[in-house]
Amino acid sequence: MDQVPGSPQEPRDAHGDDGLPGCYRHTDRPTGIRCTRCEQPICPDCMVSASVGFQCPDCVRDGSGRAAQATAPRTIAGASIAANPRLVTMILLGINIAVFIAAQLTDGRLVVDLFLYGGSVAYGESYRLLTAMFLHQQIPHIAFNMLSLWWLGPPLEAALGRVRFLALYMLAGLGGSALSYLLAAPDQPSLGASGAIFGLLGATAVLLRRLKYDMKPVLILLGLNLVFTFLWPNIAWQAHVGGLVVGAAVAFGMVHAPRDRRTTVQIATCAVALLAIVAVVWVRTLQLVG
Known part of the structure; x- marks a missing residue:
């Protein structure tokens, strides 16, 4: 002894x-x-x-x-440092690709059953607000979105942590679906991960500003994407704008939360974003069926 x-x-x-x-x-x-x-x-x-x-x-x-x-050591958002900062990004990529393959094998029937269609959502098929986020019909469409996810996802996942990154992605995608549901014609179908991707783009801008990095590259990229959004035909600009706004707002709450009550503020930010999405869906449903 x-x-x-x-x-x-x-x-x-x-x-x-x-x-x-x-x-x-x-x-x-x-x-x-x-x-x-x-x-x-x-x-x-x-x-x-x-x-x-x-x-x-x-x-x-x-x-x-x-x-x-x-x-x-903690991330800027207060999460533990993950051994693999790409794990959630890779899972999301896998889900999108798996759904795309399944849609091809069903000759597009899966797309019809799951895409965002305002008339169907108003009459009870609210799950389409979520499922539409993972649907793609054409190879160029999924290729562009998945490349964007692979480029934007890992840095954000590393900075926010896995749970916060996943919450950001899902809320941005739902925000895009909600605004599309609110503003698009009820018979106009839409699908794709673009709302979530624009949310990641907005979150990247917020993170770079918080870290005081050079924001010119991401602002230029964001500007070009917005130009294409409004000029390119057959693009649901509502989903892009909705995802961008929600993604930037949620990211702001996550990276600017006071350290002494960080988790509380972050949870409240996500809750407020979700409540806003629910409110938009509720208002639009009343317009269509009321």
């Missing part, structure tokens, strides 16, 4: 006159407190506050304690 320098004759868990064990570092100090990790006795000078009880300096130093975990 190791001994503490300066007290060569006293064992680590020595008991004082009052029957309490001595601190493992200061054996002349009786204490009734033990480390919640290793259960060694610790005096007030050695105890480190944890979420439950106290821990000794050794457990904190070697990273096994809660206090050490609190100082672990």
Whole structure:
């Protein structure tokens, strides 16, 4: 058993006159407190506050304690650093490609059943607001969206963390579907991940501004995409604009949330965005069926 320098004759868990064990570092100090990790006795000078009880300096130093975990590296949005910052992006890519292949194998029937069609949504098929985000009919369409996702996704996923990145992607896509449902003709079908992609583009602009990076490249790219959105035929500009607005707003709440209440603000931001989407859908449904 190791001994503490300066007290060569006293064992680590020595008991004082009052029957309490001595601190493992200061054996002349009786204490009734033990480390919640290793259960060694610790005096007030050695105890480190944890979420439950106290821990000794050794457990904190070697990273096994809660206090050490609190100082672990975090992303700008407060998430843990992931070993693979592309995991969610790759899963989303896989889902989009799998749905595209399935649509081809069903001769487009899957597309008809799942694309965004205002008349169907108004009469109960609200799931189309979600499923339309993963549908593509033509190879150039899915190729452009997936290349954009692969380019924009990993940096955002690394900066926000997996859960926050997924929330951003889904809310941006739903925001695009909601605005398309609100403003497009009820008999105008739409589909594609473009709303979510524009949300990632808006989020990238917000992140670069927060990090004080050069924003010219992303602003130029955003401007060109908006020009094509309004000039190119057969593009649901409502989905692009809706996704862009929601994506930028959610990203702003995530990267600007105060550190002392970061999670609360981020959850509230996502909740407000979702409520806004639900409100838009509700208003449009009343217009169509009311």
